[in-house]
Amino acid sequence: MKIEPMDGTHTIDRRVARTRALLQDALIALIPERGYAAITVDDICRRANVGRSTFYTHYADKDALRSATMEVHLRLLSRRRVSDGRETGKRLFEFSLPMFEHADAFRPLHHALLATSGDTIHDELRERIRRTVRTELAEKWIGHDGVPVEFAVQFIAGAFLAVLAWWLAEDAGLPPVQVDDLFQQMAAKGIGP
Amino acid sequence: MKIEPMDGTHTIDRRVARTRALLQDALIALIPERGYAAITVDDICRRANVGRSTFYTHYADKDALRSATMEVHLRLLSRRRVSDGRETGKRLFEFSLPMFEHADAFRPLHHALLATSGDTIHDELRERIRRTVRTELAEKWIGHDGVPVEFAVQFIAGAFLAVLAWWLAEDAGLPPVQVDDLFQQMAAKGIGP
């Protein structure tokens, strides 16, 4: 197995490229079906029509394959962002549109990467939070500007869980009331002035 | 093994209670150390000083233990919210403060439940998004009202990923430009008028 040049200058053996592509595609195809955790190396190989021992000459394990797959596509994404000529400037969150566009173009991949099936540990809690937010918004929120309620639900629930996780990881202690204040404030007014 | 009454009316065998508590505590203690995925049933039992065969008389597998553990604590949370007498009214997101408070009171549990260690599938992407947001905010954002930059990073990154996942799951197609618009709008102005 030749070492792949970092700059992508010269091509690698066709067989290598073929095998890796088959394995990556197989993984992407399988994730929505059973969820990442339930997939075995053997599953991937059978789907890809690749010998199991071959798998291990390319990737150390299932996680390595996943990482490599992500790496390839996120690299594509960065390249696109640089080369598409939109001027980079003062507008906040310029990453978002290219990301949405890339996700749209590679739906199966991104769907696989973000599917709740990937890992069940957060899912129950997430769903619970979403339900709560949904209920509150339905009762007290006058949707405006054609923002779908469900969009707001996802936005708020996602932000909340991220903040909660961060706050718990940082032992440096804001008291609960204070984090909550920040959350309420940003949920209500956003990031702008 | 007696069936536990749904209403919690009468108590169960002391041994059962003891064993279950030991197992749940062991799981919570182990998650921050190795991450949920890497923990084996045997690990849990050794930590809890409980025979492995005993484990299986209480829970079908590791996931069942996790679910039960969450269930117990989320039940506590709902009960608290109802009974703490804060009037429920027009304010949005009343769930958040009780949740922050409960998380603070049961730090190890919630830390364990939300730790990125749980499952690695999203983590690389999450971290990447956070980095991007962090960079953009550092360059273009005049933090205000004493909102820590890192708080904003977590808030925005969390919201973005949740929205992205939802949009990909819903095949009903908003075009990328439109989702992005919604995202930008809500990130900037929040949910209020």
Add this chain to the structure above:
DNA sequence: GCAATTCTGGACATTGTGTCCAGTATGATA
């Protein structure tokens, strides 16, 4: 105290992992 229930440790079949190898097929190069 006594019957009922739970805990225990060990054995077992099963599944998935990761390594290794000798033989075969295929691509790169000239």
Add this chain to the structure above:
DNA sequence: TATCATACTGGACACAATGTCCAGAATTGC
């Protein structure tokens, strides 16, 4: 097209973890 280097293959192996089962010991509820 010939030849050499490299990649693929399938099967065997040791190992780790899962989930089931059991008979005996320990604890509990009454």
